Amino acid sequence: MSEYQYYEWQTLDRPLTPEERSVVNALSSHIDVTSTRAQVDYSWGNFKHDPIHVLVGFFDAFLYSSNWGERHLAFRFPTGLLDEAALQPYLWAESIELTRFADHVVLEIICNDEEGDEWIDDEESLSTLAPLRAALLAEDYRMLYLAWLMIATLAGEDEALEPPVPLGLGALTTSLSALIEFFGLDPFLVEAAAQSSETHTVEPAMALSTLIERLTRAECNDYLQRLASDEALLSLKLNRRLRELGGQTVAPAAAAPSRTLLQLKEAAAALDRADSERQRVEAAARRKQELQDFAAKAPHAWIEIDKMMEKKSGSAYDAAVALLVNLRDLAVMQNNLSAFTEQLARVQAQYSGRRAFMERLREEFG
Numbered sequence: 475m476s477e478y479q480y481y482e483w484q485t486l487d488r489p490l491t492p493e494e495r496s497v498v499n500a501l502s503s504h505i506d507v508t509s510t511r512a513q514v515d516y517s518w519g520n521f522k523h524d525p526i527h528v529l530v531g532f533f534d535a536f537l538y539s540s541n542w543g544e545r546h547l548a549f550r551f552p553t554g555l556l557d558e559a560a561l562q563p564y565l566w567a568e569s570i571e572l573t574r575f576a577d578h579v580v581l582e583i584i585c586n587d588e589e590g591d592e593w594i595d596d597e598e599s600l601s602t603l604a605p606l607r608a609a610l611l612a613e614d615y616r617m618l619y620l621a622w623l624m625i626a627t628l629a630g631e632d633e634a635l636e637p638p639v640p641l642g643l644g645a646l647t648t649s650l651s652a653l654i655e656f657f658g659l660d661p662f663l664v665e666a667a668a669q670s671s672e673t674h675t676v677e678p679a680m681a682l683s684t685l686i687e688r689l690t691r692a693e694c695n696d697y698l699q700r701l702a703s704d705e706a707l708l709s710l711k712l713n714r715r716l717r718e719l720g721g722q723t724v725a726p727a728a729a730a731p732s733r734t735l736l737q738l739k740e741a742a743a744a745l746d747r748a749d750s751e752r753q754r755v756e757a758a759a760r761r762k763q764e765l766q767d768f769a770a771k772a773p774h775a776w777i778e779i780d781k782m783m784e785k786k787s788g789s790a791y792d793a794a795v796a797l798l799v800n801l802r803d804l805a806v807m808q809n810n811l812s813a814f815t816e817q818l819a820r821v822q823a824q825y826s827g828r829r830a831f832m833e834r835l836r837e838e839f840g
Contacts, residue, residue, distance in 0.1 A: 478541040479516045481525055482600045483533035485509075486607060487706035494532055501528065526582070530575050535607060537600040543587035545657055549607040551579045552707065557613060563637035564618035569625040581610070583621045585657050587628060602652040609649070611710055616640045616650055623667060623738070624659045632736035636667070643671035662749070666741035670733070685716040765804045775801055776817060783825055791831040795838055802839075 483498075489509035490498065499507045501523055505514040512533070514521065529536040529550050538546035556579055561572060573580045606617045619640050626634045643664070646654075654664060689697075693715070700708050733741075768775075775797050782790040782797075798818065805814035818839070825831055 477517065479520065480513075480537075480539050481515065481521055482511070482513045482537045483525075483529055484511050484535045484600055484604055485532070486534040486604060488704070490532060498528070498532055526573075526580060530578055530580060535600060535604050537603065539599070539656075543585075545585040545587070546582065547603060547653075547656070548580055548582040549610065551581070551607070551611065553577055553579055555611055555707065555710070556581075560613065560615065561618060564615065564622045566622060566625045566629075569629075570618065570621050583625075583657075585624060585628065587658060599652065599656055603649055603656065605647070605649045606653065608710075609647070611707070614640065614642075616643055616646070617653060619643065619667070620650065620653055620659060620664065621657070623663060623735075624657045626735045627660070627663065627739075632734060632739070634735045635732040636735070636738065637732075639667065639671045641672050644668035660742060662742040662745045663738060665745050666738050669741065682716070685720050688719040689715070761803070762807070765800065765807055768800050769804060769808075772801060772804055779821065783828070783831070786828070788830060791828070791834050794831070795834045798835075799838060 490507075495507050495509065498512050499505060501512075502514050502521065505512055512528075525536055525538060525546075526548060529548055534550050536546070536548040536550075538544070553574070556572075558572060558579070561581070564570060565572060569584050571582050571584075573582065610617060615638070619637060622637055626636075646664075653659075654661060686694075697708070697712055779794045779797055782794040798821070802811075802814055802818075805811045822832070822835065
């Protein structure tokens with residue numbers, strides 16, 4: 475299979491300047507660059523630069539994927555905006571890492587699934603995943619928990635203890651669902667993990683006007699000057715300050731006892747079995763209703779089968795076999811299989827010379 479690699483970067487806080495676009499455009503002979511995005515893919519060769527350095531220098535989000543199973547998602551944050559201590563339990567050496575640069579911190583999630591060998595299409599992936607950066611700035615760590623779950627599973631670390639389970643893991647956003655799909659995480663494993671995740675409830679907030687009145691005159695002037703300078707993420711910073719003035723804090727993760735990955739896997743397997751049984755019961759109920767609806771047509775079905783055989787076409791043979799399947803299943807349901815077997819023998823004898831039809835019969839009835 476040919477190689478395929480996809481690289482994409484996006485700006486989230488501000489667009490690239492014309493000068494920055496020119497620099498990024500020079501990184502590859504066929505890179506596609508706009509004021510908010512750069513994208514390049516390779517069916518041969520590699521990107522000649524460190525994509526994380528490109529992220530740090532120009533962008534806020536980065537995504538990489540290959541058709542041999544490597545996935546890479548990274549976000550850049552201004553220094554001082556992340557609670558790095560709160561992120562530590564979710565980090566995993568060489569897979570979920572926090573790297574400090576001069577003015578920024580980069581969070582990387584790197585997955586290398588050796589079984590991943592399919593062609594990929596990630597044209598819309600980063601746009602869907604980008605809101606996870608704002609969620610992380612809002613101290614929503616569901617993304618990091620899911621990343622830990624994925625890495626621990628790939629590493630086969632069954633005895634690893636899970637990190638703090640964030641609130642709201644049972645109510646996933648579109649971006650979190652996209653993260654699960656992008657990294658190929660088992661949805662039943664996520665469901666099992668969410669069993670100890672409490673629902674996220676938002677406390678009533680004080681009126682903005684009341685909180686703003688608590689700012690000092692010096693603070694108001696400072697925020698206005700920074701607004702006039704078009705400072706990135708100023709709204710986030712101001713709202714954090716207002717929450718402090720109102721005595722509001724982000725709710726901590728649920729304090730349930732930590733489970734091992736093996737316990738989570740066992741719970742996921744039980745959920746999978748329950749879901750399979752539910753689907754089996756539902757399918758059986760649908761099939762029973764179909765056969766009950768078909769029962770009134772059954773006496774005429776044998777005549778229809780003979781008419782179909784006169785057409786001598788593959789589609790007619792398929793339709794005839796479908797009718798025979800319905801007749802057999804109805805006979806089983808009505809405990810009258812002997813009558814069906816007798817009629818089936820007649821059809822087999824009458825049309826034994828129709829090789830294509832007989833092949834279809836053998837596939838279905840043996």
